[in-house]
Amino acid sequence: MAFSHISFKKMNGLGNDFAVLDARANDFQLTADEASAIANRETGVGCDQVIVLEPSSRADVFMRILNADGSEVGACGNASRCVGALVAAELGRERVTIETAAGVLDARISGDGLVTVDMGVPRFGWRDIPLAKEEPDTRAISLAITLPDGRVLEGPSVANVGNPHAIFWVADVDAYDLATFGGALEYDPIFPERANISLAEVIDDQTVKLRVWERGAGITQACGTAACATAVSAARTGRTGRSVEIRLPGGVIGIEWRADDDHILMTGPVAHEFEGTLTLSGGSLTVARES
């Protein structure tokens, strides 16, 4: 649907970047192609996900999440922190609620500029991930990939943290070029709704190194929901405790998988890059950066 001028804020969470569009004042619906055009790093704003803010009757804001390929998804951890910070500043509050397709999240701004989002409770049932068939143990499922050099990766953990994740535990994440096989795993038939693919390496019982190929976006500098899914997998498989630091290329995300209610608390920074307006008419997009 064509719309005239729409304001956006370019933000990121540890380099995982977003164009945050505000549809609360003037309603519009983005098509997948329009979202993809906005995400295009050559001709659009350039971002991993396009976030659309809409009014909510259940929370302070509704956050719609569209990947760079135009697919609409239920959760985005890094964007939840960015939207939390944005709405908290608008309302002059330290705590705000964000409605998403996967549920209502609670975001809290802490004094040192960090934002903590309660990402809810992970789900592990094969139908919850979802998987195409039952798996006896979702801590390690029967998926394997043989790389061009003959090495085999197999037995990933899977979890749904508002979106589907598969985590392969390896001795050295830097020994693999995830960009060359992440897409094949994202589209493996075991994942009927595709999946976000991670390589994780235990540094110690409180620290994990993580590289992510995101569903619908490819390699990103950071992925908040992958950090959540990886922390949960690490605890479930006895690799770490329930509070870990996840080290991503873009920086560190702190995760606490709270013991008394299984909620996942994710803490990290947010960054404002610039603002601007978009104009989309007859399929052509123009971006005017204003700050």
Ligand SMILES: N[C@H](CCC[C@H](N)C(=O)O)C(=O)O
């Ligand atoms: N690519 C994800 C959505 C964005 C998640 C990521 N940017 C995050 O911070 O959680 C998916 O298709 O499920």
